[in-house]
Structure formats: structure tokens, C-alpha cells
Amino acid sequence: MAPPPGSVVIAPRAEARVGQTEMVTIFSRDIFAVFLSRYADDTPITGATVEAGTDLQSAKLTETDPGVYSTRELLMSPGRNDMTITFTLGGVTHTQAIPLMMPAEAPEPAPPPPPAISTASPLSIVGAIVAVYALLSAAFLVARRGSPRAVATRLGARVWRA
Amino acid sequence: MAFHAVDMAVIGPPLLVGLLILASAAPLGLIIARRRGPFTSLALAQTASCGLTAGTMLWGAPNVLVIEVTGLVAVLACAGGLALLAQRARGPEVAAGAVFAMAASLQLVLLAHAVDAAVQVDALLVGRVLTISPQLLVGTILLACAALMIWWLQETIRTPVVFHLLLAVVVFVAVQIAGLLVTLIVVTVPAAAASRAPLSWQPLIAFNIGVIGYALGLAAAAMLGTPAGPTIVCVTVPMAALAYQMIALTAPDGGARPIG
Numbered sequence: 539m540a541p542p543p544g545s546v547v548i549a550p551r552a553e554a555r556v557g558q559t560e561m562v563t564i565f566s567r568d569i570f571a572v573f574l575s576r577y578a579d580d581t582p583i584t585g586a587t588v589e590a591g592t593d594l595q596s597a598k599l600t601e602t603d604p605g606v607y608s609t610r611e612l613l614m615s616p617g618r619n620d621m622t623i624t625f626t627l628g629g630v631t632h633t634q635a636i637p638l639m640m641p642a643e644a645p646e647p648a649p650p651p652p653p654a655i656s657t658a659s660p661l662s663i664v665g666a667i668v669a670v671y672a673l674l675s676a677a678f679l680v681a682r683r684g685s686p687r688a689v690a691t692r693l694g695a696r697v698w699r700a
Numbered sequence: 701m702a703f704h705a706v707d708m709a710v711i712g713p714p715l716l717v718g719l720l721i722l723a724s725a726a727p728l729g730l731i732i733a734r735r736r737g738p739f740t741s742l743a744l745a746q747t748a749s750c751g752l753t754a755g756t757m758l759w760g761a762p763n764v765l766v767i768e769v770t771g772l773v774a775v776l777a778c779a780g781g782l783a784l785l786a787q788r789a790r791g792p793e794v795a796a797g798a799v800f801a802m803a804a805s806l807q808l809v810l811l812a813h814a815v816d817a818a819v820q821v822d823a824l825l826v827g828r829v830l831t832i833s834p835q836l837l838v839g840t841i842l843l844a845c846a847a848l849m850i851w852w853l854q855e856t857i858r859t860p861v862v863f864h865l866l867l868a869v870v871v872f873v874a875v876q877i878a879g880l881l882v883t884l885i886v887v888t889v890p891a892a893a894a895s896r897a898p899l900s901w902q903p904l905i906a907f908n909i910g911v912i913g914y915a916l917g918l919a920a921a922a923m924l925g926t927p928a929g930p931t932i933v934c935v936t937v938p939m940a941a942l943a944y945q946m947i948a949l950t951a952p953d954g955g956a957r958p959i960g
Contacts, residue, residue, distance in 0.1 A: 663712035670716060671911065674723040677848055678904040 550614075552621075552636045559583060561623060563590075563636055571608035572599055572623060582606070587626040592619060616642045711918050714830055714928065717837055717877055718918065720844035722886055722910040724870045727903050728847070729891030731863060739796035740782055740864070741871060741887045745880050746800045747778040748872040749824045750807040756820075757810055772872055778803075779868035783861040826929035827879025836877060843873050879929040885936050886910050893940035896947045905947070913939040 549566035555577055562573040570590060574583040582605025589598050590612060599607035607625075619638045624631060732741055751774025755767035778799060785792045807824075811817040847870055867887075874883040890910035894902045913936030921931035 660708040660712075663708045667712060667715055667719070670719050674719060674844075674848075674907065675904065677723070678726075678907055681903065 550638055550640050552638050554623075554634050554636050556625075556632045556634050559625075559627070559632070561625075561634060561636070563621065563623065563638060565612075565614050565638060565640065568610055569608050570597075570599075570610075570612040570614075571606060572625075574605050574607065574625065574627075583627065585627075589624045591622055614638065614640045616640050707922065710830065711922050713837060715915060715918055717840050718886075718914040718932075719911060720840045721870075721874045721878060721883075722890070722907055722914060724844045724847035725874065725883075725887040726891060726907040726910060728863070728867050728870060729887045729889075730895070730902055730906060732867075732888055733891040733895045738884070738888045739793045739800060740786075741867060742884055743782065743796040743799040743803065744775055744778060744864075744868050744871045745875050745883045746803040746807070748775040748868070748875045749880055750803040750810070751775055752876070753807050753810050753820065753824070757814070772869075775868045775872045776865060779864035780861065783864040786860045786864070823879070824875070825880050826927050827875070827877060827882055830928055840873060840877065843870065878932075881933050882929045885933050886914065889913075889937060889940045890943075893944040894947070896944065905943075909940050909943045910936065913937075 549564050551562060551564040553560065553562045555561070558577050560575050560577045560580075562575075564571050564573070572588055572590065574586055574588070575581060576583060582603075584601065584604045586601075586607070587598075588601075588607040589596060590609070591597065592612075595612060597609040597611035599609045601607050617640060619640060621636045621638050622633060623636055624633045626632075729741075732738060748771055751771035752767060754774070755770030758770065759766045761767075782792070782796055782799065785795045789795055811820060814820060847866060871883055871887065874886070878886070890906040890913070891902075893909050894906035897905045914932055916939065917932030917935035918928060920926070920935055921928040924931070
């Protein structure tokens with residue numbers, strides 16, 4: 539049979555809009571990164587001064603690519619981390635609070651359920667299937683003994699016409 | 701594409717469950733076919749799926765019982781609403797179609813931020829018929845017995861409310877085992893194909909059309925290594941169309957009750 543579908547896991551992230559600037563924050567592999575772009579056309583914003591922090595720590599972010607500011611100096615704890623992002627652009631400073639949700643320590647993923655392989659012998663399985671089929675067919679045959687009018691009544695024909 | 705031998709130990713339990721689902725669905729499907737209203741089952745199946753997704757997001761995946769209750773409450777509420785519409789509205793199928801679209805959209809909105817959204821959508825569409833647990837198998841047996849007994853013994857099935865609630869419960873269980881696609885097909889298509897047969901034979905014929913399509917589809921999936929649910933659908937629909945034509949040719953009057 540085909541293998542079970544896998545799951546897609548993405549890093550914790552949050553986003554906010556500050557004026558005409560869109561901000562996306564992400565924490566992945568010990569790197570905290572902020573993506574700044576113009577809200578209107580998604581153009582990366584370069585040359586900004588970005589600082590990020592929580593109540594206990596703060597760090598200045600370095601622009602590693604156009605519009606991408608990152609640091610390794612921030613540590614995150616499992617659960618909610620209330621981040622404060624301050625960026626200065628064109629002499630104007632903006633401050634935005636962003637909650638970043640970190641996953642709890644994940645337990646080992648449960649293995650996919652195995653096919654319901656029965657331990658009974660193939661012959662007994664076939665016998666059970668034939669028996670159930672015969673029983674259900676017999677039930678329908680017994681129900682058929684009623685007159686067509688009675689069957690039609692069971693099927694609700696009169697009700698739906700009304 | 702590689703071919704594999706059919707192992708009864710693998711396809712036996714799913715086939716058994718399929719028989720029970722088909723037996724539960726065949727009489728209900730005939731009522732749906734008579735009403736020409738397949739959107740009702742589609743709306744209920746999608747609402748069940750959406751309710752399970754909402755339950756998972758509200759309570760977390762480990763709380764299986766609460767999730768099941770949430771899904772069941774959602775689908776029963778939807779069934780009650782559809783029953784009211786069937787009695788009062790002029791276009792109940794339009795309403796059922798709208799309910800389906802709304803439930804599907806709500807589910808996509810709920811899954812928008814889920815990291816495993818694609819996996820969840822795949823499971824709900826295609827089902828997990830090959831990984832059915834013994835507990836679910838016992839539950840399906842009880843459900844099939846109850847559905848058949850209600851249909852066979854109780855005249856109350858005639859009332860729209862009872863019909864919709866029964867259909868809701870059958871669809872709710874079937875969606876979790878066989879997925880949305882297979883559920884929709886096994887409820888509506890065999891019954892529609894059997895609708896040209898003599899009236900008293902229709903439930904048995906609908907059941908058997910479904911059984912043949914389901915069994916061949918399951919065997920094909922096992923041999924070809926393809927997903928079980930879509931393969932069953934791909935086999936059942938042409939099988940039902942063929943059966944529909946054969947019944948029309950063999951029936952003395954060309955078919956008692958054409959559906960189209």
C-alpha cells in the first residue's frame with residue numbers, strides 16, 4: 539500500500555503590520571529573524587535599524603539579506619514569548635509588541651496506525667464476510683415480503699410527495 | 701505500477717465494515733434517490749467532517765470522546781435543520797447545497813493555520829478504511845443493526861425528522877471510517893442505480909451493487925497499492941452505471957421508476 543502522508547512542520551512565527559510596513563518574525567534553529575517589507579508591494583525594506591527583546595533580554599539584529607534582520611543572541615522558552623520589536627526607518631522609530639508561540643517539548647510522534655491486519659486465518663475471515671453478507675441479504679429479502687405499497691410506505695414515498 | 705497479491709487479513713476487516721455501512725445506507729439512499737436530493741447526504745457528511753475538525757481544534761486531538769460528541773452534536777443539529785427545511789422550504793436541496801458549501805468553507809477556515817491541514821483534509825476526504833480499530837468495527841455492527849431495525853420495523857422512518865437523524869448518525873460513522881467521498885457514493889449511487897428495479901427488490905439490489913463496487917474497489921486498491929477510498933469510488937460509479945443500464949434492459953417495462 540502507499541506510504542502514509544507525512545506532516546509539514548514550520549517554525550514558530552508571528553506577523554504584524556506597522557503603518558505601511560509588514561513585519562514577519564520567525565525563530566528557527568536558534569536564529570531569531572525579522573523580515574521587513576512594504577505592505578503595498580512586498581518590497582524588502584533595507585537599511586533599517588532593528589532591535590528585539592523580551593523583559594529579560596534584548597539584542598540588536600543584523601541585516602543579513604535585503605529586508606532580513608537576524609540574531610542568535612535571543613533565547614526562547616516554550617509557550618508564549620512576548621517580543622518587542624523596535625525598528626528605525628528614515629529617522630522614524632516604531633515599536634511593536636508581538637507574541638511568539640514556541641511549541642512545548644514535543645513527545646515522540648506516535649507511529650501511524652498499522653493496517654487492521656487480523657490474526658485470524660484467511661479462511662475464517664472469508665467465512666465471516668460471507669456470513670455477514672448472507673445475513674444482511676436475508677434481512678433485505680425478509681423485508682421484501684411486504685407488499686410494494688408497504689415497502690413504498692417504508693421508503694417514505696408518501697411523505698415526500700406531500 | 702506494481703501489483704500485489706490480495707491479502708484477506710488486510711482487506712477482510714475493511715470489507716466487513718463496508719458491508720455494514722452499505723446495509724445501513726442502502727434503504728436511506730433509496731429515500732434520497734426518490735427525493736432526488738443527494739445534497740442532503742453531502743451536507744450531512746461535510747457537517748460531520750467539519751464538526752470533527754472543530755472538535756479537534758477546540759479540545760485537542762487526545763480528547764477523542766469529546767471530539768466525537770462535538771461532531772455528533774453538529775451533525776444532529778444539521779439534520780434537524782435540514783428536516784425542518786424539508787417540511788417547510790420550497791427548495792430544500794438548495795438549502796442543503798448551501799449547508800454543504802458553508803460547512804466545507806468553515807472547515808477550510810478552521811484548518812487555515814493547522815500545520816497538518818493537508819493530512820487532515822486527506823483523512824476526511826479519503827478516510828482510513830484500512831486502519832479500522834476493533835472498537836469501531838463493533839460500533840459499526842451495532843449501528844448497522846440499529847439502522848436496519850429502525851428502517852424495517854418502524855413506520856417512523858417516514859417522518860423527515862427521524863429519517864434525517866438516522867441518516868446523520870450513519871453518515872457520521874461512515875465519514876470517519878470510509879471518508880467523505882466513499883460515504884457520499886455508497887449512500888446515493890447504488891440506490892440511484894437500483895431505482896429502475898421493481899420496488900420491492902430495490903433495497904437488496906442497491907445493497908448488492910454497493911457491495912460489488914466496494915469489494916472490487918478494495919481489491920483493486922490492495923493490488924495496485926492505491927488509496928482505498930478513491931479507488932472504491934472509481935470502481936463503484938461505473939459499476940452502478942452499468943447496473944442501471946442492465947436493470948433497464950431486463951425490466952419488463954424498461955424500469956419501474958426512472959430517476960433522471
